[in-house]
Amino acid sequence: IPLSRTPRCTCIKISELSVNLRSLEKLEVIPASHFCPRVEIIATMKKNGEKTCLNPESKTIKNLVKAISKERSKRSP
Amino acid sequence: IPLSRTPRCTCIKISELSVNLRSLEKLEVIPASHFCPRVEIIATMKKNGEKTCLNPESKTIKNLVKAISKERSKRSP
Numbered sequence: 001i002p003l004s005r006t007p008r009c010t011c012i013k014i015s016e017l018s019v020n021l022r023s024l025e026k027l028e029v030i031p032a033s034h035f036c037p038r039v040e041i042i043a044t045m046k047k048n049g050e051k052t053c054l055n056p057e058s059k060t061i062k063n064l065v066k067a068i069s070k071e072r073s074k075r076s077p
Numbered sequence: 078i079p080l081s082r083t084p085r086c087t088c089i090k091i092s093e094l095s096v097n098l099r100s101l102e103k104l105e106v107i108p109a110s111h112f113c114p115r116v117e118i119i120a121t122m123k124k125n126g127e128k129t130c131l132n133p134e135s136k137t138i139k140n141l142v143k144a145i146s147k148e149r150s151k152r153s154p
Contacts, residue, residue, distance in 0.1 A: 026108075027106040056146070065106075065142065
């Protein structure tokens with residue numbers, strides 16, 4: 001379980017695995033605060049609701065954000 | 078309350094107000110799916126935990142994402 005219950009950082013382990021947009025239920029972005037000095041990105045998977053912390057500086061997350069934005073243009077015309 | 082409980086789109090009303098990064102607790106990004114044909118972006122406020130749906134195509138959201146990404150470089154060296 002990569003989530004802690006303390007009012008500190010939520011992520012205690014950050015995955016470097018890539019995440020497929022199709023298998024993603026949602027992405028949570030938590031800005032840095034005085035509880036946690038770093039941005040945290042938590043991906044929730046469709047399959048089992050499993051949560052994975054992602055590295056905000058990874059290509060995975062940049063590609064995901066790009067892919068999500070591009071979905072807009074795929075809406076029915 | 079801008080959230081519905083049905084397994085459709087989460088947002089029933091989208092705010093065009095701008096959201097300040099400082100007042101933001103987290104940002105949820107829900108990719109388009111067969112439940113909801115559009116990307117949904119839900120901002121949770123620090124003050125009262127209030128949730129607001131944002132327009133993914135607005136400048137607000139683009140600026141927020143940019144500001145959150147930039148926070149990385151502000152971490153202690």
